[in-house]
Structures are given as C-alpha cells and as structure tokens.
Amino acid sequence: MVHRLLRLPFATGSLLLSLGVLLGACDEPDDLAAPPSPVITAVEPTSASSEPAEPPERPRPRPPTRGDPSQDCIEGWVTPRPGEPEYEEPMRILRRETRWQGPFVVHDLRYFSGPESPPDPEKGYLKVVERWYLKGYQQRDPALQGRFLIEKRTFGSGLSALAAYDTRGWRSPDWIGFQLDTNDPDPRAYPGLPGTWPGTPYDFVNGGENLTIPGIPAQVVGCVSDS
Helix, strand or coil: CCCCCCCCCCCCCCCCCCCCCCCCCCCCCCCCCCCCCCCCCCCCCCCCCCCCCCCCCCCCCCCEEECHHHHHHHHHHHHHCCCCCHHHHHHHHHHHHHHCCCCCCEEEEEEEEEEECCCCCCCHHHCCCCEEEEEEEEECCCEEEEEEEEEEECCCEEEEECCCCCCCCCCCCCCEEEECCCCCCCEEECCCCCCCCEEEEEEEEEEECCCCCCCCCCHHHHCCCCC
C-alpha cells in the first residue's frame, strides 16, 4: 500500500529519517485551546511563506465536538481537550513533520480510529489506525493554514494528507498526498496548500499516481465528510 506520507522514526524503503521535537501547543483564548507497507512516502515541507496573510475567520457556528458511531464512522469521533494525549499528539506530529515553529491555532479537531485502507484481516497490527482531522493555522504566519489528516500506527505516525483551509468535507481532489520521488527531491509550493512540499502530488481521496486505493477506508470516511 504505497499511499502514505508518513515519516516514521526509522527508515524503510523510501522512508525518510526524521527526528521529532516535542513542542507545546497553544490556542486563542476561546478556541479548543489549541511499517504497514514496504514503502511509505514522506512529506518534508520547508520554510514558511513570506507573503503576508490574514488569519482565517473562526468557523461559525462553532464546530461540533462529537460524532456518534455510524456505518461510515464505526467508532464515532470526539474533539479532545487541551492537555489530553489525544490533543497533544497531533500537535506534536504536525510540528515534527512541518518544522513550523510557534503556536498552532486550532479551529477544528477530531480524533477517530478504524482499520487500514484497505482493511487486511491477516495483519492484526493494522486493525486499528488512530487518525486526527485538524483544521487551523500557524499563529506566527497565518499563510500556513489548512486542513490536515494525521495518522498513527503501531510502529509510526505522520502527516498523511492535507487540503486547503477553505475546502470542506472529504472530497476529491481537495485532499493531496505526496509520493516520494528521489529523482526530484526539491520542495514546491502548490496553490491553496500551506508551505512547500517535495514529491509527486496525488489525489489522496480516490488514489492516483499509480495508487488505486483510497487514503482512508469506507469505515471512517463519515468521520470527516461533514467537516
């Protein structure tokens, strides 16, 4: 399943080595208070945008904080509170993967779990993948704003896909993944996406770039589709 952007704490195949730095997260006062496969692609954004930008407006009405279990969100989802492990973990992973510095302002956050895509009953260690949907912006540089899908497996975690801040739901072609290309390692900026990214972009929702499996399985699509 060559469809992940994950960067794990060790190298496998085309996997890039990454050293994570544990940083604290903070938010605006009334905010939420801010190898499963032989080859896993990696994302490696570089410096922040130099263009000035205004912070995006906070969603109105305020996003819900819980979703009940359903056929397409089998365990339901919940918005963790600051200080809880399920809140701090995605902040840590985002900072490690993007190398962005300073507070990240959270406008929406969902934690949910489900199987790998596609589910594989023979691999018990892939029966449960923890996932976070995160929407917000970097306080020091509001140009770094977007929506992010973060995943954690038994032996690693990382940023799997991202979408422009002003998109909604789980739709193609909004969500972009990047497949590592060792012949073209230079990061590039893409319209609507924050920062710069190396590799070949592809449609994470439906698959693409020789990848025919969806980024997340049908069992959890509903956890994000109404976001």
